[in-house]
Amino acid sequence: MSDLYKDIQATPPTKKTRMVWKCTVCGHIERGYPDGLPKDYRCPICNAKAKKFVRVEIEE
Numbered sequence: 001m002s003d004l005y006k007d008i009q010a011t012p013p014t015k016k017t018r019m020v021w022k023c024t025v026c027g028h029i030e031r032g033y034p035d036g037l038p039k040d041y042r043c044p045i046c047n048a049k050a051k052k053f054v055r056v057e058i059e060e
Contacts, residue, residue, distance in 0.1 A: 015059045015060075016059070016060045017057050017058065017059055017060070018031070018057070018058055018060055019034065019055055019056070019057055020055070020056060020057075020058055021033060021037055021053040021054070021055055021056075022053060022054055022055075022056045023043045023045065023046065023048050023052060023053055024048075024052050024053065024054055025043065025046045025048040025052050026043060026045045026046040026048070028043050028044065028045040028046070029058070030043075030053065037050040037053055038050065041053075
């Protein structure tokens, strides 16, 4: 191996995280509302109200 590559160390890729909303009824993940779900929002899967969602952090 040449001296050029001797000092280069492989670094693992950094994991990126993102805040999303998760339905506590069916587990649906909603990514489109960074500032909070609208009060009249309904889950497209189970029709749960916005108050049934919790904000969670996921790795991408």
